[in-house]
Amino acid sequence: MSSVAVVSSENMDEKQQSVSTPVVQATHTKVNLLGMSRTELEKFFEDLGEKKFRAGQVMKWIHQYFVTDFAEMSNISGKLREKLEKICEIKAPEVVHRNYSKDGTRKWVFRVGDGEGSLVETVLIPAEDKTGARKTLCISSQVGCALDCSFCSTGKQGFQRDLTPAEIIGQLWMANYSYMEDVPVAERERTVTNVVMMGMGEPLLNYDAVLSSMQLMLDDFAYGMSKRRVTLSTSGVVPKIDQLAQDIDVALAISLHAPNDELRNELVPINKKYPLQQLIAACQRYLAKDGNESARRHVTIEYVMLDGVNDQPEHAQQLLKLLKNLPSKINLIPFNPFPHAPYGRSSRNRIIAFQKTLSDAGFVCTIRQTRGDDIDAACGQLVGQVADRTRRAEQWKKKVAQQQEILRTQG
Structure with a gap:
C-alpha cells in the first residue's frame, strides 16, 4: 500500500x-x-x-x-x-527540497539513509537541440566527495559515504515522476532523455553501484536509454576507466580543468596520483574498445573557466597540444561562485577568446549556458547551505579568511 x-x-x-x-x-x-x-x-x-x-x-x-x-x-x-x-x-530517496527555476531547470535535495540521514542533490536541465526537446539529469553517486577539487563546493563538504543503486537510480525515477504526478498510469512516459553521472561524488570510486545503475538506465525493461545518452564523468581514476571499458559502453567525460600537471595538481589533486599523460592514455584506450554502435566516438572534456587561473592564451595552446591525439569535444564551463570560493568566473570575452582558439584548431568547443542560478543549481551549492556534517568546510573557510586578512594587512 x-x-x-x-x-x-x-x-x-x-x-x-x-x-x-x-x-x-x-x-x-x-x-x-x-x-x-x-x-x-x-x-x-x-x-x-x-x-x-x-x-x-x-x-x-x-x-x-x-x-x-x-x-x-x-x-x-x-x-x-x-x-x-x-x-x-519500492522506495525512492526522500525529497527534502525541490526547486524549480524560471528557466525550466529543476533541482532536488534528497535525504538518504535512516534517521536524519545525509543530503544529496540532483539537477535536471532542459534544452532544445536537433533531436528536439532534451532533458538532461545530473545524478549524484556519493554523499560529498573525497577528492577535494579546489573549485568545487561539494568537495568542501568532505566525504560521508557511497550511494546504493536504489539511491542512485531513485534520482532518475523521481525526476521522471515529477512530470507525471497527475498523469494516469497508462499514459505515463519516461521524460528524461539524457543522464550524466556528474553530480556530487566521484562515480568511479563507487564503481559497482554506479555500474549497476547505468545498466538499469540502458535496460529496455527499465529506462531503455541510448548508450550515447548516458555519460559518466570522472576526475581521472585511471584503473577504473580501464575497467569501465570492459564492463559497459557509455559516453565518457573527463573533468579536466587544467592543461598541465602543475596546475591540475592544484585544482584536481587526484592528478598527483594519475597525471595527465596516464589519464589521456586511458581515454585513448577507452575509445579504442569497440562496441556495437558504440558511444565511444569521442571523450567530452569539461573545463571550468577560472578567472586568471586557467583561462590565459597559453593555457589554450597547452590544451591543444594535450588533446591533439584524442578525439574529443570540449565543454567550457563558466565557474559558478559559491560562498568563500577562492576563484572568480572568467569574463565572457575571455571565455569566447579561449573557445575561438580551440575551434580554429578544429575542435568542437561549446560554452555551457549557465542555468538555474536562481536555485543554486551548481552541484553542491544547496546542500552546502543546508547541511555540512564535516569540518572540512569550516577549516577551508577559516583558511580563506586568513588569506584575506593577510592581503588586507599587506595592502
Missing part, C-alpha cells in the same frame, strides 16, 4: 517547496526492488518459486509506469502481489 512521506520546512519561497513523495512505507525487513538489476530480480523471483519473466514485468511497472503500489500491477496474480506487498518495497 502506498504512503506519502511529507517533509515540512519553514521559510520556503515558492520555488523551494515541501514535497510529498509516493513511497512504500519502509521497514527493515522489506527488500527494496528499486535498485535491482534484471539479473538480480530474476534470481529474486526464482528464489520465491516464481518464473523469472516476472522480473521484466515488475521492472516495467517500476521504471516505465512509476508505480510503487504492488496492487496496481495488473498483469501479476493477486497471490503474488500480496506476497510482494509483505516482503518488498
Whole structure:
C-alpha cells in the first residue's frame, strides 16, 4: 500500500517547496526492488518459486509506469502481489527540497539513509537541440566527495559515504515522476532523455553501484536509454576507466580543468596520483574498445573557466597540444561562485577568446549556458547551505579568511 512521506520546512519561497513523495512505507525487513538489476530480480523471483519473466514485468511497472503500489500491477496474480506487498518495497530517496527555476531547470535535495540521514542533490536541465526537446539529469553517486577539487563546493563538504543503486537510480525515477504526478498510469512516459553521472561524488570510486545503475538506465525493461545518452564523468581514476571499458559502453567525460600537471595538481589533486599523460592514455584506450554502435566516438572534456587561473592564451595552446591525439569535444564551463570560493568566473570575452582558439584548431568547443542560478543549481551549492556534517568546510573557510586578512594587512 502506498504512503506519502511529507517533509515540512519553514521559510520556503515558492520555488523551494515541501514535497510529498509516493513511497512504500519502509521497514527493515522489506527488500527494496528499486535498485535491482534484471539479473538480480530474476534470481529474486526464482528464489520465491516464481518464473523469472516476472522480473521484466515488475521492472516495467517500476521504471516505465512509476508505480510503487504492488496492487496496481495488473498483469501479476493477486497471490503474488500480496506476497510482494509483505516482503518488498519500492522506495525512492526522500525529497527534502525541490526547486524549480524560471528557466525550466529543476533541482532536488534528497535525504538518504535512516534517521536524519545525509543530503544529496540532483539537477535536471532542459534544452532544445536537433533531436528536439532534451532533458538532461545530473545524478549524484556519493554523499560529498573525497577528492577535494579546489573549485568545487561539494568537495568542501568532505566525504560521508557511497550511494546504493536504489539511491542512485531513485534520482532518475523521481525526476521522471515529477512530470507525471497527475498523469494516469497508462499514459505515463519516461521524460528524461539524457543522464550524466556528474553530480556530487566521484562515480568511479563507487564503481559497482554506479555500474549497476547505468545498466538499469540502458535496460529496455527499465529506462531503455541510448548508450550515447548516458555519460559518466570522472576526475581521472585511471584503473577504473580501464575497467569501465570492459564492463559497459557509455559516453565518457573527463573533468579536466587544467592543461598541465602543475596546475591540475592544484585544482584536481587526484592528478598527483594519475597525471595527465596516464589519464589521456586511458581515454585513448577507452575509445579504442569497440562496441556495437558504440558511444565511444569521442571523450567530452569539461573545463571550468577560472578567472586568471586557467583561462590565459597559453593555457589554450597547452590544451591543444594535450588533446591533439584524442578525439574529443570540449565543454567550457563558466565557474559558478559559491560562498568563500577562492576563484572568480572568467569574463565572457575571455571565455569566447579561449573557445575561438580551440575551434580554429578544429575542435568542437561549446560554452555551457549557465542555468538555474536562481536555485543554486551548481552541484553542491544547496546542500552546502543546508547541511555540512564535516569540518572540512569550516577549516577551508577559516583558511580563506586568513588569506584575506593577510592581503588586507599587506595592502
